[in-house]
Amino acid sequence: MPSSTSPDEEDGLETCVLKVFDLDLKESNLVNPSNSLKAELDGSTKKKYSFAKKKAFALLVKTKQVPAPSYEFKEKRWRCCQQLFADQTSIHRHVATQHAEDVYQQTASLLKQLTAALSASQSLTPTDKRSSPKDCLTPSQEVSAWLPDVSHVSPQELRSGQGDEEGEVLLYYCYCDLEDPHWVCAWQTALCHHLHLTGKIRIATEGINGTVGGSKVATRLYVEVMLSCPLFKDYLSEDDFKSSKGGSHCFPELRVGVFEEIVPMGISPSQVSYKNPGIHLSPGEFHKEIEKVLSQSSEEQGDTIILDCRNFYESKIGRFQGCLAPDIRKFSYFPSYVDKNLDIFRQKRVLMYCTGGIRCERGSAYLRAKGVCKEVFQLKGGIHKYLEEFPDGFYKGKLFVFDERFALAYNSSVVSECSYCGAPWDQYKLCSTPQCRQLVLTCSACQGQGFTACCVMCQDKGGKQASVPSQDSFKEECECTARRPRIPQEPQA
Numbered sequence: 001m002p003s004s005t006s007p008d009e010e011d012g013l014e015t016c017v018l019k020v021f022d023l024d025l026k027e028s029n030l031v032n033p034s035n036s037l038k039a040e041l042d043g044s045t046k047k048k049y050s051f052a053k054k055k056a057f058a059l060l061v062k063t064k065q066v067p068a069p070s071y072e073f074k075e076k077r078w079r080c081c082q083q084l085f086a087d088q089t090s091i092h093r094h095v096a097t098q099h100a101e102d103v104y105q106q107t108a109s110l111l112k113q114l115t116a117a118l119s120a121s122q123s124l125t126p127t128d129k130r131s132s133p134k135d136c137l138t139p140s141q142e143v144s145a146w147l148p149d150v151s152h153v154s155p156q157e158l159r160s161g162q163g164d165e166e167g168e169v170l171l172y173y174c175y176c177d178l179e180d181p182h183w184v185c186a187w188q189t190a191l192c193h194h195l196h197l198t199g200k201i202r203i204a205t206e207g208i209n210g211t212v213g214g215s216k217v218a219t220r221l222y223v224e225v226m227l228s229c230p231l232f233k234d235y236l237s238e239d240d241f242k243s244s245k246g247g248s249h250c251f252p253e254l255r256v257g258v259f260e261e262i263v264p265m266g267i268s269p270s271q272v273s274y275k276n277p278g279i280h281l282s283p284g285e286f287h288k289e290i291e292k293v294l295s296q297s298s299e300e301q302g303d304t305i306i307l308d309c310r311n312f313y314e315s316k317i318g319r320f321q322g323c324l325a326p327d328i329r330k331f332s333y334f335p336s337y338v339d340k341n342l343d344i345f346r347q348k349r350v351l352m353y354c355t356g357g358i359r360c361e362r363g364s365a366y367l368r369a370k371g372v373c374k375e376v377f378q379l380k381g382g383i384h385k386y387l388e389e390f391p392d393g394f395y396k397g398k399l400f401v402f403d404e405r406f407a408l409a410y411n412s413s414v415v416s417e418c419s420y421c422g423a424p425w426d427q428y429k430l431c432s433t434p435q436c437r438q439l440v441l442t443c444s445a446c447q448g449q450g451f452t453a454c455c456v457m458c459q460d461k462g463g464k465q466a467s468v469p470s471q472d473s474f475k476e477e478c479e480c481t482a483r484r485p486r487i488p489q490e491p492q493a
Helices: 007-015 035-039 043-063 088-098 100-123 126-131 155-159 181-194 216-228 283-294 331-340 358-369 382-389 444-448 456-465
Strands: 077-080 083-085 167-175 198-204 207-215 242-246 254-258 279-281 304-308 318-320 349-353 375-379 395-397 428-430 439-441
Touching: 043 088, 043 100, 043 181, 077 088, 083 088, 088 100, 155 207, 155 216, 167 216, 167 358, 181 198, 181 207, 181 216, 181 254, 207 216, 242 382, 279 283, 283 304, 283 349, 283 375, 283 382, 304 318, 331 358, 349 358, 349 382, 358 375, 375 382, 382 395
Parallel strands: 198 254, 279 375, 304 349, 349 375
Antiparallel strands: 077 083, 167 207, 167 242, 198 207, 318 395, 428 439
């Protein structure tokens, strides 16, 4: 990794000293992105504001940059809002007219961060000032300073991974306080483009959650960068990255964004924090707990609940034996599910699990906050890590993943069936009606008979589309969703 501060960047930081100690930038919902913020500054600081705004604009443009194909001579291209821009003038015009609010948010963030950096530097002793800059990571630094050196790797090695044998998909998360998620977003976007990675990354003040695919060379470099970054090196370890066969082809594109939560539970992190989770159990410890529960009589098992906090379509094709799998469509329904079924958790030991562990972090915190359980435990590393150690353990069936592979197989068990004929089947396909986003379990024989939709309603819609050009009348959801209660009520024991 390069040094975190280059000489040019140090000069830039010095010329960007901002006297904004009296400016409150904690609230980011100012009405007019430019005028409202600038109005709060005195005449001297307005010049500094203009500098910060230019810096924010350049940073945002940088996040839109994509590598040009090897057969083109142009060095830079940009992609934004499903458009491709081949020159700086056009991308600058687009960002200025369509993303003014984003520029404002980044400007406010830069001002706040630089004020904090200046305040910290003024409080340092001479000895501190000599030793601290290399360990600091501030938004004033160029994103390019935190991209790895790939000169020793051929472009072919970075771009490979189009086949399962050559590539890899990484799954990871890190809960830690991030002061400037927008800078992290810009850096992650540039980093993934630099390594030719695709995938999805969510960033918030509470941390980062990512799944990326590419060549094994690229994913290894990505892990090295993340483990050496000052923002994450004290929180992440190599064991926190779950890997599986795949590659860049597993995702249609790269999507990096800033959100309130790194996993959408629908409750502000200020209300339910990741800092109050359940007790983490290693895969080996979790395995022993499951073994103990399953060896007990039905009456003895009643003291413990094995809770799957994933969505119904995930647990449908794979789950732990003896688990309670809520029939919910989204994780944001989980808090309402707990509230509606609170009595079943009263005075119980709860063993929670999910795909990689991230949903359990705040899901267990929410359950603990209710104060009704004896104890709440969670599987560290999720099903992913458990199956690495116990492929033929107590988890039966496939592991659902949120990419174009849909599922990973670690054992030969099939726990689901074809929706049409009832034959054992666990290979998902999307409903054949384009407006429907339901996943369908329909075996090869039924597909051959034309049963490719999730329900009769969608099957009829698919037939009508051939003769009806306009598709505005078709709804995204169908009778599959309509007949399922949004928040199910579990029967009392």
